[in-house]
Amino acid sequence: xxxxxLTREQVLEAADDLVRQHGPDALTxxxxxxxLGTAVTSIYWHVGNRESLLDALxxxxxxxxxxxxxxxxxxxxxxxxxxxxxxxxxxxxxxLIAMVHERGLTERVFLPAxxxxxxxxxxxxxxxxRAAEAVRAVQFQVVGFVLVExxxxxxxxxxxxxxxxxxTASTRKDPALARALARPADPxxxxxxxxxxxxxxLLAQGGT
Amino acid sequence: xxxxxLTREQVLEAADDLVRQHGPDALTxxxxxxxLGTAVTSIYWHVGNRESLLDALxxxxxxxxxxxxxxxxxxxxxxxxxxxxxxxxxxxxxxLIAMVHERGLTERVFLPAxxxxxxxxxxxxxxxxRAAEAVRAVQFQVVGFVLVExxxxxxxxxxxxxxxxxxTASTRKDPALARALARPADPxxxxxxxxxxxxxxLLAQGGT
DNA sequence: ACCTGAACACCGTTCAAGT
DNA sequence: ACCTGAACACCGTTCAAGT
Numbered sequence: 001x002x003x004x005x006l007t008r009e010q011v012l013e014a015a016d017d018l019v020r021q022h023g024p025d026a027l028t029x030x031x032x033x034x035x036l037g038t039a040v041t042s043i044y045w046h047v048g049n050r051e052s053l054l055d056a057l058x059x060x061x062x063x064x065x066x067x068x069x070x071x072x073x074x075x076x077x078x079x080x081x082x083x084x085x086x087x088x089x090x091x092x093x094x095x096l097i098a099m100v101h102e103r104g105l106t107e108r109v110f111l112p113a114x115x116x117x118x119x120x121x122x123x124x125x126x127x128x129x130r131a132a133e134a135v136r137a138v139q140f141q142v143v144g145f146v147l148v149e150x151x152x153x154x155x156x157x158x159x160x161x162x163x164x165x166x167x168t169a170s171t172r173k174d175p176a177l178a179r180a181l182a183r184p185a186d187p188x189x190x191x192x193x194x195x196x197x198x199x200x201x202l203l204a205q206g207g208t
Numbered sequence: 209x210x211x212x213x214l215t216r217e218q219v220l221e222a223a224d225d226l227v228r229q230h231g232p233d234a235l236t237x238x239x240x241x242x243x244l245g246t247a248v249t250s251i252y253w254h255v256g257n258r259e260s261l262l263d264a265l266x267x268x269x270x271x272x273x274x275x276x277x278x279x280x281x282x283x284x285x286x287x288x289x290x291x292x293x294x295x296x297x298x299x300x301x302x303x304l305i306a307m308v309h310e311r312g313l314t315e316r317v318f319l320p321a322x323x324x325x326x327x328x329x330x331x332x333x334x335x336x337x338r339a340a341e342a343v344r345a346v347q348f349q350v351v352g353f354v355l356v357e358x359x360x361x362x363x364x365x366x367x368x369x370x371x372x373x374x375x376t377a378s379t380r381k382d383p384a385l386a387r388a389l390a391r392p393a394d395p396x397x398x399x400x401x402x403x404x405x406x407x408x409x410l411l412a413q414g415g416t
Numbered sequence: 417a418c419c420t421g422a423a424c425a426c427c428g429t430t431c432a433a434g435t
Numbered sequence: 436a437c438c439t440g441a442a443c444a445c446c447g448t449t450c451a452a453g454t
Contacts, residue, residue, distance in 0.1 A: 005418080005419095006418085006419085028445090028446070028447085029446085029447060029448085030445085030446075030447085038419075038420090039419065039420050039421075040420095040421095040447090040448090041419070041420065041421080041448090041449085041450090042418075042419055042420080044447095044448075044449085045417090045418065045419070046418090049447075049448070050447065050448090101356075101359040102359055104359070106356070106359070114389075115376050115378075118376065118378045118379065118385065118389070119376070119377070119378050121378075122378040122381075122382065122385075127382055127384065127385065128382060128384035128385050128388060129384060129385075129388045131382065131385045131388075132385055132388030132389045133388075133397075133398065133401055135389070136393050136398055137398060137401060137402035137405065140352070140353055140356055140398065140402065141349065141352065141402065143352070143356050144348070144349065144351070144352020144353050144355060144356050145348055145352050147352060147355040147356065147359075148309075148314070148348055148351050148352050148355065151309040151310055151312070151314070151355075168323050168326065168327065169327070170323075170326045170327050170329075170330040171326060173330075174330065174335055174336060174339065176335065176336030176337060177326065177330070177335065177336050177337075177339045177340055180336060180337045180339075180340030180341075181322075181326070181340045181343070181344075185344050189341075190341065190344055190345060190348065193341055193345060194345035194348065194349065194406060194410075196409075197345065197406055197409035197410050197413075198402060198405055198406045198409065200409045201404075201405035201406065201408045201409045202402075202405050205405075213437080213438095214437085214438085236426090236427070236428085237427080237428060237429085238426085238427075238428085246438075246439090247438065247439050247440075248428090248429090248439095249429090249430085249431090249438070249439065249440080250437075250438055250439080252428095252429075252430085253436090253437065253438070254437090257428075257429070258428065258429090
């Protein structure tokens, strides 16, 4: 695996693989060196240290995520389409986006999508601070949702019912509700539903 | 700091302090021992190992967060009030809630609040699966938002403008929008605004 | 310019031994 | 039942030394 000379790009590539498969904790300098068939210290020459290696990985990820084209006819559906695509992209790299996030670079990841969102908000009639707020609300909603999903996905598994949902006046009178809450949530449905709900309200403000 | 015999509760207390102040990474078994004035190995006797120590801390946090009383007249404002209080509580322990999250115990933290949310959704006329979806949408929105905020808060600082927001057709025609996007977001305002927007739509579905 | 091994200071954890 | 020191296997990082 190390026929030619070691290059910074090779180091980044191997590190990216490791993080994408087993998470940041699995990335150890020694393990990486072993994987590349070199001494640990060579890696330090190419990337500085572990922290700046992670920085470089994050930078890479940020650049990989390109612009996103909206689809649909109304501004509302177009915004929701951007949100869903964004979620898809983030979903493909759960560990990386967590790292992007820890480094406070979330805004950067969102810049390309932000332009599309701004355009849609504008054609929907939102202006000024109100438009900005709508755009940001959508951004926060998307990242927030994905973060929740990631944590859930990487966790061992939601211990279900250890402390089962209590029967309350409301759930006793509405067994369908009780059943729905007992089932684990369907993230896809939930995402689309709450995204639609949010966008609908945000754009409605523009009409008035 | 170690006049009497060492107790499990003391270990947890000291660990909690450490995590709350400097985050989970700052919690080292050796450092904790030093702080308590005992040998590292004593700690192992009381709490097993680092992982189960963190588990115990999380369990503690989950139990600390009690029920939340809604305030306000309409179901919408009452739900928003629950959301805001919840955010406040989570905000007070950013590191802990991240850990709760990593362990997939988010639902547990939300159980007390969930009861209140269910009741409000019900009085707003939502039933069955639709009510469950609304409740969950609110829950996800709150945790998601707080997670985004925490990451932002713990990060060194959002590097602003390194790649400044491009001028687009929309922003050129709407300088107020451009300015609003250039400023950092006000999390309090944004949270309340998007929460209100979401809840408004969700409850509107019940009316029809 | 690039790579190396040895060494340092730090981890979590185990274990046999003490009282 | 509770605490201890010694030891193990792992870290990230530095540094002087090689080519």
